[in-house]
Amino acid sequence: MAHQLYRNTTIGHCLQESLDELMQYDQLPPALAMKVLLQFDKAISAALANRVKSRLSFKAGKLNTYRFCDNVWTLLLTGVEFKEVQDVAKADRMKIVAMDGRAQV
Amino acid sequence: MSQIWAQSAQPFSRSGSGTLHVRTCRVADPASLRPGPMALVQTLSSAGPMSAGGGGGGGPSGLVEPPLVAASAPAAPEPEEPVIDIVINNVVSSFSVSCHLDLKHIAQNGHNVEYRRENGMVTMKMRRPYTTASMWSSGKITCTGSTSEAEARVAARRVARYLQKELSYPARFRNFRVVNVLGTCTMPFSIKIADFSQKYPRIACYEPELHPGVTYRINHLKATLKVFSTGSITVTAPSVSAVQQAIEHIFPLVYEFRKDKSPEEAAAAAAARARQLAESDLELDDSSDGSDD
Numbered sequence: 001m002a003h004q005l006y007r008n009t010t011i012g013h014c015l016q017e018s019l020d021e022l023m024q025y026d027q028l029p030p031a032l033a034m035k036v037l038l039q040f041d042k043a044i045s046a047a048l049a050n051r052v053k054s055r056l057s058f059k060a061g062k063l064n065t066y067r068f069c070d071n072v073w074t075l076l077l078t079g080v081e082f083k084e085v086q087d088v089a090k091a092d093r094m095k096i097v098a099m100d101g102r103a104q105v
Numbered sequence: 106m107s108q109i110w111a112q113s114a115q116p117f118s119r120s121g122s123g124t125l126h127v128r129t130c131r132v133a134d135p136a137s138l139r140p141g142p143m144a145l146v147q148t149l150s151s152a153g154p155m156s157a158g159g160g161g162g163g164g165p166s167g168l169v170e171p172p173l174v175a176a177s178a179p180a181a182p183e184p185e186e187p188v189i190d191i192v193i194n195n196v197v198s199s200f201s202v203s204c205h206l207d208l209k210h211i212a213q214n215g216h217n218v219e220y221r222r223e224n225g226m227v228t229m230k231m232r233r234p235y236t237t238a239s240m241w242s243s244g245k246i247t248c249t250g251s252t253s254e255a256e257a258r259v260a261a262r263r264v265a266r267y268l269q270k271e272l273s274y275p276a277r278f279r280n281f282r283v284v285n286v287l288g289t290c291t292m293p294f295s296i297k298i299a300d301f302s303q304k305y306p307r308i309a310c311y312e313p314e315l316h317p318g319v320t321y322r323i324n325h326l327k328a329t330l331k332v333f334s335t336g337s338i339t340v341t342a343p344s345v346s347a348v349q350q351a352i353e354h355i356f357p358l359v360y361e362f363r364k365d366k367s368p369e370e371a372a373a374a375a376a377a378r379a380r381q382l383a384e385s386d387l388e389l390d391d392s393s394d395g396s397d398d
Binding site for chain 1: 209212213215216217218219220221
């Protein structure tokens with residue numbers, strides 16, 4: 001039900017690799033692995049929505065490209081500065097993939 | 106100071122003013138116009154051929170100096186500004202690339218595109234000139250947001266070139282035509298639109314409960330003008346020259362129903378005009394005309 005956007009993250013990749021390893025050793029049926037991933041999608045969406053309190057703002061030098069297709073926004077920015085109270089990080093290039101929080105997959 | 110565009114609804118922001126001031130009609134000393142509308146039309150039509158060359162080109166140096174102005178320049182006790190600036194706000198053009206466009210492919214691989222399936226078209230925005238192109242799968246493209254006919258052509262060609270070069274479509278630039286031009290201008294006087302609409306009951310349409318302006322249609326030019334009581338007039342017509350002709354047509358009709366401003370209002374309007382002129386002269390880097398004090 002929640003979109004599978006967060007599978008392409010560090011934590012999502014780790015989970016997928018772990019599940020693949022377990023499937024390889026026949027310790028986990030593939031159907032169960034699918035269920036785990038679906039539960040992960042729901043859990044991470046809920047956690048980010050409810051349990052994350054820190055605020056981080058960012059400012060970019062330039063928006064190079066934007067794209068909107070199938071309700072997915074892809075934004076490419078350059079010269080990005082992240083600020084959280086004190087100046088935290090800088091990035092030369094940044095890609096944002098954003099999906100509608102209320103929409104169905 | 107550049108801002109993060111992801112926050113705002115509009116991905117792009119206008120750099121500087123994008124409006125083009127086409128100084129087309131030059132109205133000479135208002136005192137000489139008072140005798141009647143026929144004298145007015147003559148003045149304008151004599152200014153017409155001179156300004157058509159400058160105005161039709163649509164370049165930033167669209168300032169025209171017909172000989173009439175020299176006569177009125179020394180006599181400047183009138184607070185009324187004798188120049189009517191027609192500002193072209195929007196030029197809409199349409200063309201075809203004569204090949205089928207795979208909208209899904211453009212949406213996934215193109216830059217600065219939006220694809221909403223409910224509209225069935227891909228919207229692509231160009232930064233320079235700042236225009237929006239709407240593309241359909243048939244290969245028809247509509248380009249809006251330009252400030253002159255020449256700019257519209259350039260923008261359209263850039264879109265076609267992008268499709269050809271970046272996305273490898275067998276695109277050809279065909280059937281380019283300007284579909285609509287929107288121009289606005291402000292009269293240096295207010296207008297009594299109720300009386301104006303009553304004098305031309307067939308041609309003018311005034312419904313104050315629906316819209317605060319009079320809709321005046323000029324059939325032979327295919328132009329629609331909206332006349333407001335503040336003296337602002339917006340014109341939509343098939344070309345820039347039609348916009349100019351429409352304003353020239355309506356000026357004497359509207360002049361008849363002018364409502365002269367009180368001296369304070371006129372002085373304030375003149376001050377605002379002078380400020381506007383100073384700003385536009387700084388941008389265009391032109392030497393200003395004789396109306397400075």
